Amino acid sequence: MTTQDKDAPLRDDIRMLGRLLGDTIREQQGEATFDLIERIRQTSVRFRRDEDHSAKRELEGLLDALSREQTIQVVRGFSYFSHLANIAEDQHHIRRSRYHLRMRSAPRQGSLARAMDDALERGLAPSDLAGFFDTAMISPVLTAHPTEVQRRSILNAQMRIARQLDDRDRIELTPEEMSLSEEEIRRAVLTLWQTRMLRPVRPSVVDEVSMGLSYFDITFLRQLPKLYATIEEQLSERDPSLANVELPAFMKIGSWIGGDRDGNPFVTADVLRQTLELQAGVVLDYYLDEVLTLSTRLSLADGLVSVSDAVRELAERSSDASRQRVDEPYRRAMTGIYERLAATYHALLGVPPQRTVRLDAEPYPGPAALLEDLDIIHRSLVANGSATLARGKLRLLRRAVKIFGFHLAPVDLRQNSDVHERVVAELLAVAGREADYLALDEDARVALLLDEIATPRPLVSPHVKYAEQTESELAIFRAARESHLRFGPEAIANFIISKTDSVSDLLELALLMKEAGILRPHENALDGNIIPLFETIEDLANAPRIMDALFSLPQYMQLLDGARGRTQEVMLGYSDSNKDGGFMTSGWSLYKAEIGLVELFARHDVRLRLFHGRGGSVGRGGGPSYQAITAQPGGAVQGQIRLTEQGEVIAAKYDNPEVGFRNLEVIVAATMEATLLSGNAPAPREEFLDTMQTLSDDAFAAYRGLVYETEGFEKYFWESTVISEISELNIGSRPASRKKGQRIEDLRAIPWVFSWAQCRLMLPGWYGFGTAARKFVEAHPEDGLERLRQMNREWSFFAALLSNMDMVLAKTDLAIASRYAGLVKDAALREQIFGRIQAEWHETVNMLLAIMEQEELLDGNPLLKRSIRNRFPYLDPLNHVQVELLRRHREKPEDERLRLGIHISINGTAAGLRNSG
Template sequence: MNALVTPAASNSSDLNNLAGADDKDQQLRDDIRHLGRILGDTVRSQHGEAIFNIIESVRQSAIRFSRDGDEAGKKSLEQSLNSLSNDNLTRVIRAFSYFSHLSNIAEDQHHIRRSRAHLIAGSPPKQGSLAFTLSSLLDSGHKPAELLEFFQTALISPVLTAHPTEVQRKSILNCQMVIGRLLNERDRMQLTPEESAANEEALNRAVLTLWQTRMLRTSKLSVLDEVENGLTFYDYTLLRELPNLYAGLEDLLSQQFNSNPAVELPSFFKMGSWIGGDRDGNPFVTADILEKTLAMQCGRALRFYLEELHALGSQLSVAQLLVGASDELLQLAAHSPDQSQHRSDEPYRRAIAGMYARLAATYRHLLGGEPVIHPTGDAEAYQNVEQLSADLAIVHRSLLSNGSAALARGRLRHLRRAVDVFGFSLAPIDLRQNSDVHERVVAELLASANPECRYLEQDEAGRIQLLLAEISTPRPLASPYITYSEETQSELSIYRAARTAQDRYGKAAVPNCIISKTDSVSDLLELAVLLKEAGLLHPQEARLDVNIIPLFETIGDLQNSAPIMRHLLSLPEYARLLASRDNAQEVMLGYSDSNKDGGFLTSGWELYKAELALIDVFAEKNVRLRLFHGRGGSVGRGGGPSYQAILAQPAGAVQGQIRLTEQGEVITAKYANPEVGRRNLEVLAAATLEASLLAKTEPAPKPEYLACMDALSEHAFTAYRDLVYETEGFEQYFWESTVISEIAGLNIGSRPASRKKTTAIEDLRAIPWVFSWSQCRLMLPGWYGFGSAVNAYLAANPDTGLALLQEMFVNWPFFTTLLSNMEMVLAKSDLNIARRYSELVNDEQLRNTIFNRICEGHSATITALKSISGQSDLLAANPLLKRSIRNRFPYMSPLNHVQVELLKRYRNGDQDERVRRGIHMTINGVAAGLRNSG
């Protein structure tokens, strides 16, 4: 590998040099070469020069084939691979996979380096930063009071999910963290020769550890494994960086407004989680799992607070002989079990020791066991997190009132914020279940209580009448003397566990219940009945203890979402319950399934129209709308850059409150590195603020824009459905030309790949659907149908069509973002590689027919995109991504070719474990190279 043998660059760093694209990227290239050289040396030392030469030969053959795509290149590549033993193929896979991982590390470090360089140089704030957004708002005439009012009711919540596209082991991630830290050290410090040598040795050691660490899991992940994986991102980033974000924003506002005292904001930005609560199609999520998940989350939060309190106590050595303290602080100190004479004049330390003792007692009460550092004595446990917050506030006020405001701005400030944000439950857990399950459970409960009640035979009006009667009476429906089906017992158990969790950890522990596949009002009322049975809905008080959230997923569901919500909000019984939730109703929109159902363009457009219709309905009913965006990591599942996606929402859709899912490998990319994580959190906050306040002044899209999108969507929908659902043999083509069968066997998640035991595309989950197309480099769900739709539209509007599309691209953020995301997907596709996957299809005629259609659609889409955007090359306006692809793809493409070779061997009967393991390793490597694959 050329990049693996290039001499390492100097470790010097000139952060002040901001001139010229070549200069900007030189350090990135140096880092990639440096890490590549270390990896190459590692391969040589572990396996010899011959293996290294084999890897280099495969790389060169793959590059020639990707560049030329001719038959000679194909034969050369096949000969290189066919001659390799299974063991050597495995080594080739590992080399290219780890090179992708190392390139990712270097790229993340370069983003941090460039951001710091701009800050050091005093450059103007960049778009996406809070500084830029606040400046824009003030320049546009918004007053400080208006901004502060925004934060009083705002809610921003990224929700971590455990969907099976995260293919990295935590052990691999730990190695990467070490390598990133060492690169960061080289950037920020002027190292002595001895320090430089030590850093280099540590880098070599870290890469060797990475090489010798098993890439794959040996067993399938359990739900609790997924919970533990999700919690690591709190350790890496979230527990510290969210409080840092608040501190930075408060300081920025105080500076902008010249505020004295300093601005203190409510905790409007909080994390959420589906991990351990998402039961839709996952039978392994039970009441017991929910209880254990909550305990694990609570343990992570309490241990962090205890560690911070212990450190804070060591820092606040303020002596009463020198500085005064408030009476309430002195009372805290007096009640502390720490009465050591050595600290008799150190009231802050004694007060904090008392708080530590109370929190340790809370730990014992909620979790059992003892904290790592034992308290100085016994104390009463905190009954709730508000009591802990109140004690911390006493310390804060005492410092402020006694000339020690600077001390209040350090660790104490961040701990107070962490306690307020994370509470005793760390992150709210959403419960999610399919509406079909709720329907069966309620039907069984009603039939058991009254055999004459034939709920499933009722029409929608009859069902609503029955359900409203049930949620209006305090009489329980379920009986302890009746034996219900396993499904019904499981559902009742998990809602009862949620009620217990609220009593134990606080109302914030389990605040949301989501209904997948919502297509009627009765779907929401069925859940209300189950909540009443668990004591989470109180008829006599007209009170709900959780939010009932519909999830509209398919194209048809999105189109019906507004009529369903209008009917629901018109029911007096439901309106009374909603009043107990501050008259705010959350609605979740499903990006993944709508895409699989209707294609990329139609999904995006129907989501947009659904939001417009919902905005009107909620304004009519005077209810606050909070949208929950079920976005995936990839564009084929509604992903793409979060900042642009939020700004592209229609006016009135954000309203200061937004929740969105963070799924799969995107979690690692966004939150494994603390500085990258902080930047991603800031982007979400800035975009929400900007979309809420600046969107009010944005003009509505022109009627001709809407009509154009309707026409494009209709054509794209027809083209997509015709290929995917109506072309005979397409299902066979998909299963044979992709790694879907092998993905189903990869130990990357607790959830099955399909909802039912069939190969039907209708039953396949959206995640493995997109993941499979990404692996074979076609990315079909992210673009198919657009080209034919544009061609049909231009044929119908030959004189004005192109000009209108170009105008929409320039002036309409929704359309701009849609095409930008599609462009990103197309840039990652490679038809020459995809053609090799198509050769896995046994039926030659089927193979040629479908692949040729896909190629025609691909060509038409790229042509249409270039015509509309005015660009001669893909990503001409996105040099960062173009650079990333240029750096990484020559080393990722060989993995695709090796994957094809191994699939051939495996499907032809070679059941060698090394072959199966090799396929799974290529899946890992390609996913790492793409960075957002499913």
């Protein structure tokens, strides 16, 4: 089948969706508006595909002449087309995956089947594969960030469209059914057009929590148990003796939403409690629905099937006394389980569930007790010839209880080390223990903190009124302890310290945990992981040294041994290291830090679990998850990994259940490969490591020279991008900057990257590489280029860096970026800085193509190349309109309609780029 044939259904879907959108615009806004949008579309396609410069001038003339109201309708039209194109592409991925499965094609890279087969081919036994899961711990962690520009209402309408496209693929519809399907899509498109694209006010943290929880309803609660079942089936196929293996709960979904306090003053103890209650409500509602369904399905009659005594006992506990069901013990047992669950819901949340039989049943003390009752049903079915029934919905529910418990997802708590430091300093001073903690050197701090952690005596007095920040932090830790008692220790299992640069940063957190009863020295108990986050280039370099000093403290190692299974988690920050040192140096610093940590942890006999703080975009450490995990240094994964899923990437990965399943599968497959097969991969050659250091040094100098050392760069950035407008946009509860002002150092990494993506420069994802590569080749005229090509062919880390850069550069557009540069009022500054950026872009593209041995960008990724070719003619007009809107808005900042148009254009551009922040 040719590529053309493969893509025909995708083109058909895009044409159909575009036609329905056009019809909607014509009906709702009139023929003139439709004709205007269509003319802009055709002119943009001509310019993009044929490089017709007269079309470029015509396009700019059309857009510049738009009235304010016309502009908003044009922006809305092209924004919604981007969203519809995304739906069609997702469906095409599902379509192609199903085709390969039907054709029994060889397993694809990133699939579990491929990972298992590769392991077996390299000499591992099926038991080794099963053994991997015994100690594995894999956790994607959802975070709320201001690049998540979607509203739930918009996503709901998009899901209706996606379901219709999926049905049309799976079912051969009659002409009448096809017509009805198109009518349903038309209704959903009309709903989109008539739904406000943006929020009228900035969302609260609880709003963000609710948004995050929707992905559990859509994907995680159902697809994650299915993934476990799939793995078990695949193990059984490779070794029948593994047929009855049930995997431990090795993969769980985590969350920062409602617990990440770093720079977000709106995350309070009350918000944390609300978050945990909302999560518990979602998972308990799910269990209640599933148990109710099972009670209708398990209508097996006594006398027709054998029943265990334990099931009979469960049935007798039920209040179901109906004579019609007296001989249906399984159904009555499930009713009893439902009643206990309803009582549990009431006990934990203080309100009854919507459907309540009775609330006087005994609540479950914890998820293990619920699981035991479900296991009783399972064992009886299996023992009495009904194993097929046990392997259906009951199997998935039992698995869900193991994964999600009564808390749904562990909420990580994160705070900046500076805040912990100030809080501890006040506690010590008020208690009369140390008047000026902040003046102590590091050794004195460590000694003092160890003394305080070792004693059960509290520092905090209930009779003292502390500073507002101290009171807030203490309240958070108390709420965490309450959650452990209410929902179990897994509800809040991880405590993260941003900007960790010393051992005392970790001990300060330990002391605050002790004050709340989370660390109990007399029991040698620590009910949570103390996790340093190393973010800047300097912090990453110091990470091994700091952890070595920490592991040299017997008191800390005693806690790690007794309470945490001698496993230590370390978080690595991709976003801030990139903003600090640029793409190349960030990637290299992360890699070196991992190597140093692997060696250090092995020396101390501590198991390392890395938490990768990746973003959605390449400029924040994003890119394909499979390549990112398999490109880790040997020994860095060890079967355990956590990684953040941030911003709009959450919707892109998990808003469609099948796409979500595939993304979860990829993470597991990559972790398996990186763990089981990394020992077979040769270490990078010494000359590769030396070359990478040279490249990093030169790229760092180029990046820092532009961003931090060029006079006027901050002014250029704020005037040539949408950063000011993003700061105003109601798309996240967290401020864009840590402090007031325009310093790059204080700006959060997310809006930094997001702004460069909007103006189609993507600077954080490539700047500096061209200069570094050219210098290396010039310094090694005989073999420099060939050395870089060898590194690309033989070293997965370097290949992944180049592949990500290839993707980013393909999404850039200097012609469009030059229009944004035109917003800078100082002509000399504009020409100086944009000229440097333009020269570095050409240098980077030329060097990248030479090293990757490609004629054009994305030659090695035809799927993405096709996607960009399809969607960018519809994305370009949004950028052109956005520039004009910015120009007008900055002249008339009081015009709310202009502000609205800018914000809609930001939404549409983010949708078109997909991984922009």
